[in-house]
């Protein structure tokens with residue numbers, strides 16, 4: 001059930017609207033390598049007077065179920081699916097995704113200076129902007145300027161694509177039509 005794609009000798013875990021994780025996939029915390037690279041990136045950002053914080057990291061299957069329940073109290077399922085991953089379909093369950101805020105606890109948005117820095121620098125540390133603008137039909141998710149996925153430096157550089165971000169779905173020709 002778990003979907004991996006191969007990049008050189010690396011195995012890249014894919015989670016999207018088509019490929020899901022079971023409720024038993026439970027790394028319990030953020031990936032070690034991700035944290036190491038985040039630290040290096042955080043320090044580089046500081047040097048450029050950019051302050052970063054992780055607002056959401058690892059999220060369990062159970063937690064995603066809880067979120068879904070809460071959202072469904074105030075919105076219908078079709079709408080909720082556009083911005084919330086169904087349990088098992090959240091990249092946060094992999095321990096390889098982070099949502100970032102600045103020190104004023106504001107989610108990273110396109111007009112913020114932090115975003116500009118992240119957009120052009122995260123790939124150097126192995127992170128990619130996972131849900132770019134204009135790729136909603138490919139990823140199945142709305143543009144999320146705060147959500148970054150760790151894929152390692154080599155693949156991140158490929159996907160950064162000189163600033164014209166490619167999605168994992170495009171690069172690995174993954175069919176992601178199912179919603």
Ligand SMILES: [Zn+2]
Pocket residue numbers: 056092097098099146147148
């Ligand atoms: Zn996220």
